[in-house]
Amino acid sequence: MAQQKMKFICSKCGEETDASITTERYKKALCRNCFGKRKDNRTNQLNDLTGAEWARHSKSIETYSDTRTQNQKEHGACFPKSLAIHQIEIYTKFGDVVLDPFMGVGTTMLATHELGRRSLGIELNPKFAKMCRDEIANKGLCATIYEDDANNMCKYIANESVDFILTSPPYANLLKTIKGNFAYKWREHSVIDPIKNPAPYSSNERDIGNMEYDDGIQSLANIMRKCYAVQKPNTYAVWIVKDFRDLKRKIPYINFHGDVIRCAEDAGYTLWDIRIYDQTNFRPLVCLGYPSRNYYLNISHSYMLVFKKTR
Numbered sequence: 290m291a292q293q294k295m296k297f298i299c300s301k302c303g304e305e306t307d308a309s310i311t312t313e314r315y316k317k318a319l320c321r322n323c324f325g326k327r328k329d330n331r332t333n334q335l336n337d338l339t340g341a342e343w344a345r346h347s348k349s350i351e352t353y354s355d356t357r358t359q360n361q362k363e364h365g366a367c368f369p370k371s372l373a374i375h376q377i378e379i380y381t382k383f384g385d386v387v388l389d390p391f392m393g394v395g396t397t398m399l400a401t402h403e404l405g406r407r408s409l410g411i412e413l414n415p416k417f418a419k420m421c422r423d424e425i426a427n428k429g430l431c432a433t434i435y436e437d438d439a440n441n442m443c444k445y446i447a448n449e450s451v452d453f454i455l456t457s458p459p460y461a462n463l464l465k466t467i468k469g470n471f472a473y474k475w476r477e478h479s480v481i482d483p484i485k486n487p488a489p490y491s492s493n494e495r496d497i498g499n500m501e502y503d504d505g506i507q508s509l510a511n512i513m514r515k516c517y518a519v520q521k522p523n524t525y526a527v528w529i530v531k532d533f534r535d536l537k538r539k540i541p542y543i544n545f546h547g548d549v550i551r552c553a554e555d556a557g558y559t560l561w562d563i564r565i566y567d568q569t570n571f572r573p574l575v576c577l578g579y580p581s582r583n584y585y586l587n588i589s590h591s592y593m594l595v596f597k598k599t600r
């Protein structure tokens with residue numbers, strides 16, 4: 290049965306309005322507009338964002354400004370600091386502990402400090418660890434960096450002590466197998482320089498970037514279990530990954546993000562969200578496969594895989 294509506298004057302703005310007599314709005318004598326503008330007194334349990342910021346941060350496709358520092362250029366496989374800031378703002382509060390188990394030159398760490406959170410980083414390659422340590426020291430800050438295999442993180446980090454993980458893992462031995470010449474470099478349009486293939490990170494055999502694909506996935510699965518152990522219950526982890534091809538071995542598409550999701554779920558995480566990181570404007574379009582019957586897309590997006598430790 291339809292609820293009876295009554296006309297009345299809004300007690301706040303004086304406009305005529307109507308409402309069903311059983312509603313909270315009628316009892317408070319407020320029009321729709323003024324009722325909607327109430328202050329939200331609920332406590333934000335996850336982060337320090339307002340409701341409007343919470344919504345603005347929640348787009349399922351994002352682009353990030355792609356300016357690189359000298360250290361990031363030298364490393365060659367970093368995500369932008371603006372991406373790190375965006376994720377840390379969503380999944381943490383001031384003072385929380387953020388871990389990057391594949392720290393590189395410390396993009397996560399620098400963003401973490403900037404936002405007043407505490408940071409932990411693990412990096413196998415001493416050169417990258419030093420570059421990060423020096424940059425942090427130059428800013429008058431102090432970094433907790435473990436120069437080791439991420440497989441050993443439980444030696445340094447207590448169980449259930451980390452509030453958020455943001456990372457981007459090596460893609461097995463992709464950097465050794467891709468060759469620029471599989472792409473017939475016919476640049477359709479581009480506002481930026483062509484991509485130069487990044488160099489392998491190191492010659493260390495524990496470097497996942499030196500492993501065959503299956504061994505690399507196995508190592509990621511082990512590291513994912515350690516990540517799960519050190520995270521507090523009810524916290525998030527975001528893994529930035531990209532699918533790729535191994536045309537040298539005639540494999541047209543490697544579903545890396547699918548394999549990382551499987552590792553995370555095996556470790557106990559719940560797949561919570563997938564955001565697309567759109568890099569279309571930062572990569573030149575090259576002509577792949579032309580003029581054969583092998584038509585390949587330019588893969589110009591990464592997956593931002595959001596996992597939650599729900600227990």
Ligand SMILES: C[S@@+](CC[C@H](N)C(=O)[O-])C[C@H]1O[C@@H](n2cnc3c(N)ncnc32)[C@H](O)[C@@H]1O
Binds near residue numbers: 498
């Ligand atoms: C994709 S890069 C991360 C870059 C980082 N997000 C940044 O912005 O600087 C992956 C990093 O993992 C490191 N790495 C490879 N195997 C590792 C392992 N077993 N344990 C810890 N770090 C490792 C590599 O040296 C490389 O710096």
